[in-house]
Amino acid sequence: MKKILALLMVFTLILSLAACGKTPTEETYGETEATTETETEATEGTDTEAEMTExxxxxxxxxxxxxxxxxxxxxxxxxxxxxxxxxxxxxxxxxxxxxxxxxxxxxxxxxxxxxxxxxxxxxxxxxxxxxxxxxxxxxxxxxxxxxxxxxxxxxxxRIYQARYLSGIVAGMKTETNKIGYVAAFPIPEVIRGINAFTLGAQSINPDVEVEVVWTSTWYDPAKEKEAAIAALDNGADVIAQHQDTAGPQQAAEERGLWSVGYNTDMSAMAPKAYMTAPVWNxxxxxxxxxxxxxxxxxxxxxxxxxxxxGIVALAPLTENAPEGAQEAVDAATAQILDGSELVFDGPLTNQAGEVVVAEGAAMTDGEMLNMMWFVEGVIGNIE
Incomplete structure (x- = not known):
């Protein structure tokens, strides 16, 4: 009796599978295997990628x-x-x-x-x-x-591009036509930035002079602040910097004057003085x-x-920036992006009044990367 019941159950199972159009020996097993292989391949790919990252x-x-x-x-x-x-x-x-x-x-x-x-x-x-x-x-x-x-x-x-823009803001803001620039070391990177900043300021205000005060350190908040105070004592009413802290800007704030930062948006560190900054991403x-x-x-x-x-940019201007600065910055930004403003295109003269870049010419990348001279209007020595 048990054998008969078992046979009936097997016969019923075969009929139900046949009604679906498949038998145990047909596509059912093949589909299961294919799906398993695909899932395995996807898992292996994900695991391999994760392992490489790890x-x-x-x-x-x-x-x-x-x-x-x-x-x-x-x-x-x-x-x-x-x-x-x-x-x-x-x-x-x-x-x-x-x-x-x-x-x-x-x-x-x-x-x-x-x-x-x-x-x-x-x-x-x-x-x-x-x-x-x-x-x-x-x-x-x-x-x-x-x-x-x-x-x-x-x-x-090319942070010099953003420095040029920040110079425009400073050149519009100064009333004494003297800007202090606190700088770390006299290497091409720093000198190029000072020159670009000065050219930006002079593009708006040809009478601007930029006085450089060297600190011989990248990071020393107290020394940076002291250097800014020296420039302020000498008649500067705006402070810019190639330093790592907000010390120079805080010196300007304490005097009720103005500042341009560097590296990051430092508006929270000297809110009453800070106008903008060339920044990195x-x-x-x-x-x-x-x-x-x-x-x-x-x-x-x-x-x-x-x-x-997008690796360099100018931080948003604050309410301390002068009226009309945003429009001037936007216009110069468009020219930099379309290539009509190269920052270091001629004519350019050095501190001695000698033509270094002729009218119609522009400095090459190699010349910019090895820049070891100041443009006219910069006060200071390359020591």
Whole structure:
């Protein structure tokens, strides 16, 4: 009786499958296998991609503290953006001097698994060049320098474009026609920025003079502030800077005068003085380069992007900016973007009144990157 019941159950199952147009030996098993294979392939692809991302550790070396509100803070915001976008692990070291110490910091990061290292100050260049030769499997990227190796790139942005725009604002604001400029070191990057700022101010106000006060430090809030006070005591009513903190702007605020910042929007740090600032946006470049490492397409290069790339910009003008400044900035921005304003196109004369760039000519990138002279209207020496 049990055998008969079992046979009836099997016969009923076969009939029900036949009614669906399929039998146990037909497409049913094949479809199940195909679906499983597809799901497995998708899972394997996702796992592989995630593993590749997890294998990447990115190191950042900073010349100042991440809380400086300026240069290092801007780079660290780029690091956080990188983590957010790609999910990679990052490590960083603050306040590393521009000495041989940086070599050991790079080696320490490599010991921690770093396969990409960004060194974010000019003085790290020669040390990174040396270490890059020792670790050909690591991607090295140096900010603001000019050297490359097979596995070391350099990168920077045309911040001089935004400095020119900030000069327009300062040139419209000054009543004494004297602007103080607190600057770190006399290297081409800094000199180029001073010249661009001066040319921007003179494009609006030809009588403007820009007095440079050197600090010989990237980060020293007290020293930066003292340098600004010296310029203010000498008749400046606007302070600009190539420094990492808001110290110079706070000096201007204490005097009831005006300031132009640098690196980030520093409006909260000197709200009664701050008008605007040339600012950095490093994040997209960091994502692009680390993704290239993950994809196996990273190659040594020299990058110098401009406002069209978004790596540099002028921060929004505050209510402290003079009337008409926004319109003047917008017009100059459009000219920079369409190529009709090159900032360093002739005629340009130096402090001695000698023509350095003839009318109708423009400086090449190489000439700008090696600029070691001041334009007419700058007060100060390149020491």
């Amino acid at each position: 294998d990447v550790t990115v190191g950042f070396i900073y010349v100042g503290p991440i809380g400086d509100g300026g240069w290092t803070y801007a780079h660290d915001q780029g690091r956080l953006y990188l983590e957010e976008q790609l999910g990679v692990k990052t490590i960083y070291k603050e306040s590393v001097p521009e000495t041989q110490d940086v070599e050991q910091e790079m080696r320490n990061m490599i010991d921690q698994g770093a396969t990409v290292i960004f060194a974010t100050s000019f003085g790290y260049m020669d040390f990174m060049e040396k270490v890059s030769a020792e670790f050909p499997e690591v991607a090295f990227l140096h900010c603001s320098g000019y050297k490359t190796t097979d596995n070391m790139a350099n990168y920077f942005g 490093w994040g997209p470049y960091y994502v692009e380069q680390v993704q290239a490492v993950i994809d196996g397409t990273f190659a040594s290069h020299a990058y110098w992007g401009g406002m069209e790339d």
